[in-house]
Amino acid sequence: MLSALALVLNYSEPSRHQARWESGTFFSQDSQNEIKSTRRSIVNSDIKVPIAINRYKIPYELIMTRTNQTHQPQFALTVDLAIFTVNYGKLCVLLICRGEDPFSNYWALPGGFVLPEEDVEDAARRELTEETGLDASEMHLEQLGTYGNPKRDPRMRVVSVAHVALVANLDRPVAGGDVSQAKFWPVDSLALGRGDKAERIPLAFDHDTIVTDAIERVRSKLEYTTLATAFVNEPFSLADIRGVYEAVWGKAPDVANFRRKVLSTKGFVLPAGKAGVPGNRGGRPAALYLRGSATHLHPPILRSEINT
Amino acid sequence: MLSALALVLNYSEPSRHQARWESGTFFSQDSQNEIKSTRRSIVNSDIKVPIAINRYKIPYELIMTRTNQTHQPQFALTVDLAIFTVNYGKLCVLLICRGEDPFSNYWALPGGFVLPEEDVEDAARRELTEETGLDASEMHLEQLGTYGNPKRDPRMRVVSVAHVALVANLDRPVAGGDVSQAKFWPVDSLALGRGDKAERIPLAFDHDTIVTDAIERVRSKLEYTTLATAFVNEPFSLADIRGVYEAVWGKAPDVANFRRKVLSTKGFVLPAGKAGVPGNRGGRPAALYLRGSATHLHPPILRSEINT
């Protein structure tokens, strides 16, 4: 049923939503009198499908004819970012401590509003630049999904397009400072899912769901893409990116097999010589590599079924 | 940088967006004077990150304090559906012929508005029921992604959450009728991508992009899930679901290997006896199966690299 028709039906029958409709949102009573909706049976090959036609027509026209009148915003559109990095062998996500209600003092994903003339992806990249202070044009950023439950924000209807970003370990250590506002939290210290609330950090809104989905996205991405290299600074050793797999999957691939796979995949990594590393505490120095141009792995590196 | 801050900065510097800001959307000049924004340096372990704090605070408060005043709708939020089926060995997607501008007489994906109190997924499932006339609660429906380019609809800002649905061949053939309004189009007859516009059907808005993404989603889903069974009615033969792979991938998996894979995956299909089929035109009758409870394939059935 198309939305305009649904609206009429809702309006003509008593329901818990009626008060909300009457209190004035998109369509006034007058507008609804203008609504005409028809259903047609359509046929494709041998198949009959009842459809609602002109689904775009009525809402759009009403919007366009009423732009000079009073309307409340229907939705707020935001982007939320799950910015991942690997720190000290752990997969971490950047969280911000909220300073006000709701969820005051809860940790939340960074995010912000999509500007009226801004593409959603541009908004996400803008936020990424703001949160990391780095040039986000080179970073991996992808859309995760849209979270639009009407109750996800108690104040108003907020629909959020969640994104996943991967950043290499930031390389400018600075001693001291205020740690309370934002932090890369290891994901295993967060209260995600059902039974593990004890001792773990709860998140604001539905951000536990988003983070859970984002982690699974990252885990599966490592299977069939070369994105592990996005977590490390260049140049890197094979042990570095194997460490990424260990941090993200919780289990490291076999050393020899991993090396075989990475080096036999054209364009996964580019040799960059060998060099003594300052912090070497003993051990043969590793060969170093740069990121290659390949993006996908054929066939993938699969997590073992047991671990899944 | 948080959106509110960006808004202030945009406002204070001459830019091509300035006129638009001034013409009044969410935040009036007065509102902007209320905006206070600070930047802090935060430290995580050894890592210093400049961040913008209180990103939610200002926009939300302004919205909440101004709900009695005049605002224009910022965004329209819709769902679009790419409803796929397999007809006569071809992957098809349901399209609606538009009756009005813009894109009058162009074919477009079915879709509609998300209602003010409705979850995005509920909206998609509602549309799916409307478009197919079937009980959508059993069908496979998943979110594809959100398309929010400001120019995707020439009339106003419309952000659309695209979904992918898979339906079995509808089983009530009806002769004759009006074919002009909606139709399952074979995807190879649509103008998708760059150079193949000639002789193919162009789509409205950015629906060519959405359909392209949706097709790729379906193709990859067949690799690692049991969703091929969602395209066929029960009971089905192994040849039936192999035909789905052929239609979606353009190339059929080897018969013997495919059988081996499907039958060795617990819960992919459930034996349902063997029966003579009415339309049998010669040939040994196939064993029949029902959908199993498994959803994922470990390891996946990979498309050959060449075909990718």
Next chain:
DNA sequence: AAAATAGTGTCTGTCAGACATTATTTC
């Protein structure tokens, strides 16, 4: 019997899993 479709057997090459062994460095 011929045609058509369903289903089986089996060989081979590739590759992941596993793990033992060698190489090169710091202390």
Next chain:
DNA sequence: GAAATAATGTCTGACAGACACTATTTT
């Protein structure tokens, strides 16, 4: 030399690709 880390060698089993062959039905 001991410890630590990097890198290599190699055996094995699982399985995908390929394709020849058998089985059961309609006409």
